Amino acid sequence: xxxxxxxxxxxxxxxxxxxxxxxxxxxxxxxxxxxxxxxxxxxxxxxxxxxxxxxxxxxxxxxxxxxxxxxxxxxxxxxxxxxxxxxxxxxxxxxxxxxxxxxxxxxxxxxxxxxxxxxxxxxxxxxxxxxxxxxxxxxxxxxxxxxxxxxxxxxxxxxxxxxxxxxxxxxxxxxxxxxxxxxxxxxxxxxxxxxxxxxxxxxxxxxxxxxxxxxxxxxxxxxxxxxxxxxxxxxxxxxxxxxxxxxxxxxxxxxxxxxxxxxxxxxxxxxxxxxxxxxxxxxxxxxxxx
Amino acid sequence: xxxxxxxxxxxxxxxxxxxxxxxxxxxxxxxxxxxxxxxxxxxxxxxxxxxxxxxxxxxxxxxxxxxxxxxxxxxxxxxxxxxxxxxxxxxxxxxxxxxxxxxxxxxxxxxxxxxxxxxxxxxxxxxxxxxxxxxxxxxxxxxxxxxxxxxxxxxxxxxxxxxxxxxxxxxxxxxxxxxxxxxxxxxxxxxxxxxxxxxxxxxxxxxxxxxxxxxxxxxxxxxxxxxxxxxxxxxxxxxxxxxxxxxxxxxxxxxxxxxxxxxxxxxxxxxxxxxxxxxxxxxxxxxxxxxxxxxxxxxxx
Numbered sequence: 001x002x003x004x005x006x007x008x009x010x011x012x013x014x015x016x017x018x019x020x021x022x023x024x025x026x027x028x029x030x031x032x033x034x035x036x037x038x039x040x041x042x043x044x045x046x047x048x049x050x051x052x053x054x055x056x057x058x059x060x061x062x063x064x065x066x067x068x069x070x071x072x073x074x075x076x077x078x079x080x081x082x083x084x085x086x087x088x089x090x091x092x093x094x095x096x097x098x099x100x101x102x103x104x105x106x107x108x109x110x111x112x113x114x115x116x117x118x119x120x121x122x123x124x125x126x127x128x129x130x131x132x133x134x135x136x137x138x139x140x141x142x143x144x145x146x147x148x149x150x151x152x153x154x155x156x157x158x159x160x161x162x163x164x165x166x167x168x169x170x171x172x173x174x175x176x177x178x179x180x181x182x183x184x185x186x187x188x189x190x191x192x193x194x195x196x197x198x199x200x201x202x203x204x205x206x207x208x209x210x211x212x213x214x215x216x217x218x219x220x221x222x223x224x225x226x227x228x229x230x231x232x233x234x235x236x237x238x239x240x241x242x243x244x245x246x247x248x249x250x251x252x253x254x255x256x257x258x259x260x261x262x263x264x265x266x267x268x269x270x271x272x273x274x275x276x277x278x279x280x281x282x283x284x285x286x287x288x289x290x
Numbered sequence: 291x292x293x294x295x296x297x298x299x300x301x302x303x304x305x306x307x308x309x310x311x312x313x314x315x316x317x318x319x320x321x322x323x324x325x326x327x328x329x330x331x332x333x334x335x336x337x338x339x340x341x342x343x344x345x346x347x348x349x350x351x352x353x354x355x356x357x358x359x360x361x362x363x364x365x366x367x368x369x370x371x372x373x374x375x376x377x378x379x380x381x382x383x384x385x386x387x388x389x390x391x392x393x394x395x396x397x398x399x400x401x402x403x404x405x406x407x408x409x410x411x412x413x414x415x416x417x418x419x420x421x422x423x424x425x426x427x428x429x430x431x432x433x434x435x436x437x438x439x440x441x442x443x444x445x446x447x448x449x450x451x452x453x454x455x456x457x458x459x460x461x462x463x464x465x466x467x468x469x470x471x472x473x474x475x476x477x478x479x480x481x482x483x484x485x486x487x488x489x490x491x492x493x494x495x496x497x498x499x500x501x502x503x504x505x506x507x508x509x510x511x512x513x514x515x516x517x518x519x520x521x522x523x524x525x526x527x528x529x530x531x532x533x534x535x536x537x538x539x540x541x542x543x544x545x546x547x548x549x550x551x552x553x554x555x556x557x558x559x560x561x562x563x564x565x566x567x568x569x570x571x572x573x574x575x576x577x578x579x580x581x582x583x584x585x586x587x588x589x590x591x
Binding site: 011013014018019024032041110112113115120288 | 362377381386391393395401409
């Protein structure tokens with residue numbers, strides 16, 4: 001006979017344990033969104049596109065680092081610069097934005113999850129903040145990941161900046177990465193707020209990020225339109241801002257745009273705010289309860 | 291006096307020129323309350339106001355002692371909600387879905403995992419909890435929604451048509467489950483439905499809404515209380531039984547094979563003796579009352 005027997009009261013019952021503060025719901029949804037977008041905890045087919053896009057974004061960094069490590073007598077000028085990198089991965093960045101924001105926003109509208117979220121300790125503003133955090137966090141993988149990887153590898157290979165210059169370069173990488181991620185997140189979320197269909201939103205994001213650049217550059221270079229027109233193609237202006245943050249000029253020694261740094265910075269920030277406002281306005285009017 | 295779980299006074303909600311709620315007055319108390327009415331009566335609009343998801347145009351509304359229009363997040367933290375639609379994220383497993391919503395209702399991760407499993411076992415999906423929701427039947431999805439509504443241990447649960455799409459057997463099981471949650475775990479439940487018999491089976495009280503107004507409300511027992519007397523049903527020879535009972539001074543109305551007896555002190559004894567004397571089988575002997583359908587139709591609905 002044993003005296004160690006215990007009776008466990010298992011099963012559903014009342015809960016009188018600790019509860020998180022309402023702000024915690026924002027972080028929970030942001031994390032859930034980021035994991036969902038990357039296909040984590042989902043089937044293999046949901047992981048394919050994010051993995052391919054991430055690979056495209058990282059491949060130039062890997063080649064540059066490999067070149068630096070394997071080839072003798074390499075100097076920093078032979079390697080891809082940080083400013084150039086943003087420009088090189090521009091297409092991958094746009095494709096990633098077209099993947100991330102629609103996946104973050106559209107299914108919630110389509111499946112009625114939006115109504116379930118708003119029936120809990122979230123309101124529309126907090127919901128959008130959570131989604132924005134999730135989208136921006138995932139965008140950081142592309143806007144910050146390769147640059148930080150290159151910085152670390154260059155420093156370890158002895159090709160990086162001096163110890164005194166490294167913190168300054170790190171801050172520049174963070175500034176450029178954060179601004180670029182915010183811009184792409186804001187614009188892609190604004191487009192995605194108009195539809196519950198992922199494919200339609202993805203097409204819309206691609207059109208918004210690619211078409212104005214082509215039209216505006218043609219207008220300026222061929223038709224002699226004023227340079228300020230560049231402000232309408234915010235991704236292009238964002239690359240320009242990244243060059244200026246890193247203190248670089250493109251290989252042809254011309255600035256990407258012929259605008260002042262203040263105008264470039266203001267243009268990018270205005271585009272971020274405009275995208276966020278469009279998204280906010282759309283969700284304010286959205287019928288979430290059905 | 292017990293404080294109402296939900297109290298509405300003169301609540302008005304308009305959508306443009308359409309008046310969805312036209313001065314709704316209701317007190318929803320503890321236990322299980324049926325929110326009844328036909329489609330378009332204003333039930334879903336009322337639920338959205340209770341959740342603080344829409345703003346009312348006029349009137350006063352308190353939910354668990356707070357105004358959801360100004361204290362939406364604190365109120366919703368204490369509420370569980372299962373919507374009418376079945377469109378849930380298809381690739382999520384039931385346990386991930388319920389855990390996620392429990393976390394969204396501010397349960398710490400570990401507690402959310404534990405309670406998601408407990409809630410799914412309670413609703414009979416313990417063995418199926420790792421299946422993707424998209425591969426589940428309508429009945430199973432209804433149970434998943436119920437589990438997600440109770441996993442964070444809310445004080446009030448709003449269930450919008452929880453038996454929609456279920457076959458009779460599943461419906462009976464679901465109603466028994468809701469009744470159990472409302473009685474055994476002390477959760478106040480508002481059951482929105484247009485099936486009167488569901489409310490009749492499990493609710494303590496009902497609020498009947500039509501045209502954006504409450505046309506009847508109260509404890510089910512009070513609403514169903516009809517004229518005093520008995521209902522008697524026998525296998526055969528109902529006419530002879532009626533004659534015998536009349537001869538004994540009882541007021542008897544025959545309705546086919548069913549006899550409706552007026553109130554009398556010795557009515558039960560008289561029926562017993564008469565049935566024994568005739569040697570017929572007694573099918574039904576019960577106090578007269580009204581069904582919820584009588585109440586509903588009597589309300590002009």
